[in-house]
Amino acid sequence: MNTNNPFDQFDIEHLSASSINLFIQDIPLFIVRYLAKHKSPTNPAMLRGTVIDHAIGNKTSLAEAQKEFMALMNYEKKQGNVFDKEKADTEYNNIEKYLEVGLPFYEKLGDPVSYQKKVELQYEDLPIPIIGYVDMEYSDCIRDIKTTAKRPSALLPPVQRQIALYGSALEKHAYADYLYVTKTKAEVITFEVDDINMRLNEVYRVASAMMNLLQNNDINSLVDQFYPDFSNWMWSDSDRAVAKELWRIK
Numbered sequence: 001m002n003t004n005n006p007f008d009q010f011d012i013e014h015l016s017a018s019s020i021n022l023f024i025q026d027i028p029l030f031i032v033r034y035l036a037k038h039k040s041p042t043n044p045a046m047l048r049g050t051v052i053d054h055a056i057g058n059k060t061s062l063a064e065a066q067k068e069f070m071a072l073m074n075y076e077k078k079q080g081n082v083f084d085k086e087k088a089d090t091e092y093n094n095i096e097k098y099l100e101v102g103l104p105f106y107e108k109l110g111d112p113v114s115y116q117k118k119v120e121l122q123y124e125d126l127p128i129p130i131i132g133y134v135d136m137e138y139s140d141c142i143r144d145i146k147t148t149a150k151r152p153s154a155l156l157p158p159v160q161r162q163i164a165l166y167g168s169a170l171e172k173h174a175y176a177d178y179l180y181v182t183k184t185k186a187e188v189i190t191f192e193v194d195d196i197n198m199r200l201n202e203v204y205r206v207a208s209a210m211m212n213l214l215q216n217n218d219i220n221s222l223v224d225q226f227y228p229d230f231s232n233w234m235w236s237d238s239d240r241a242v243a244k245e246l247w248r249i250k
Contacts, residue, residue, distance in 0.1 A: 005127040006214040010035050014120075014131045017162035020206050025158070028228035028243060029235060035219050038242045041081045047072045048091040049147045052098045052179065053135060056106055056145055057115035065095050094181055098147055101186040102179045106136065113137045119169035123204055126211065130203065134166045141173040142166045152178045155191035157199075164199035223247055 007013070012034065022030045032038050047069060055065040069092055073083065106112075114137040122129045136143040144163050146152075159176050167174030174196065178189045193199060217225070228235070228243045235243075243249070 006211055006216075007128050009218065010214065011037075012128065014129050015126075015207055015210070016130065017132055017158075017165055017203075020130070020203055020210075021158040021161060022234075023210050024206055026229070026232055026234060028226045028247075029232070029239060031219065031222055031226065032228075032239050032242050032246065035222070036242060036246060038239065040236045040239050041079075042076060044073070044083055044088040044091040047076070048095060048098070051095060052102060052147050053145050055095075055099055056102050057112075057135065059103075062096055062099055065099060066092065069095060094149075097181045097186050098179050101181065101188060102145070105177070105179075105188045109136075109138060109143075113139060117170075119166055121165060121169050123207065126204075126207055130165060130207065132162070132165050132169070134170065137170060137172070141175055142170055144174075144176045146176055146178045148178050148180055149182055151180055152189055152191070155193065157202075160193050161199045161203055164193045164196045165203060167193060167196055168200055219246070 012019075019030070019034055022033065033040060050072065051065050051069045054060065054068060055062075060068075073088060077083070115135065117134045117137050118131065119134055120129045120131050134142045135145045142163065144159070144166070146159070155176055163174040163176055174193045176191050178191070180187050180189055213222070223246050228240075228247060228249075230240050230243075
């Protein structure tokens with residue numbers, strides 16, 4: 001173990017936009033997922049998002065996307081995950097709507113330079129890198145694919161931090177494209193990161209705070225310093241179960 005690397009004791013080899021954002025949003029949930037290594041189960045909406053991403057990036061057909069969705073659902077069921085059938089059916093049916101609006105949008109942009117390209121940022125005084133995967137890289141920009149049933153009015157800070165990392169790593173403009181689909185509407189809403197340098201500074205400061213917190217603490221002392229708020233929508237049932245064991249909550 002490198003004694004100068006506080007991440008070593010938790011087997012954390014790199015950071016990501018997801019781990020940094022979760023640390024900001026909910027430290028007890030960060031403890032559960034990244035220190036106790038609990039993998040929260042997925043849901044049909046998340047699987048649909050993955051399928052749409054793959055279909056657009058690989059230019060696959062609707063039939064292939066639907067087949068991938070069912071394969072992912074079956075895999076999750078074999079892992080013991082239980083899904084609401086109505087929600088699963090809704091997401092399956094929405095695949096067509098998302099592709100009908102998403103594929104033409106990206107076709108107009110031309111062929112990307114790369115899809116799901118791995119990028120890495122290394123700050124001088126952080127012992128581990130920050131790693132991410134860029135959905136779509138073009139000659140002059142990077143674009144991240146988001147799917148949503150709720151109309152976005154602005155680019156929220158967690159997403160800004162995520163794509164600022166990608167844009168900085170590749171030295172390109174960074175955009176998030178929201179594929180917005182409801183029963184009556186389907187459109188693409190695009191936002192650009194307004195201040196990449198500010199977001200990168202946030203990322204660095206959060207990563208430093210994370211490193212400092214882990215420097216002199218193990219998971220038991222962290223449990224003594226923080227307490228979970230289960231009313232936060234981000235907590236899944238299995239997250240709560242793991243947390244109740246860690247914090248000895250009956």
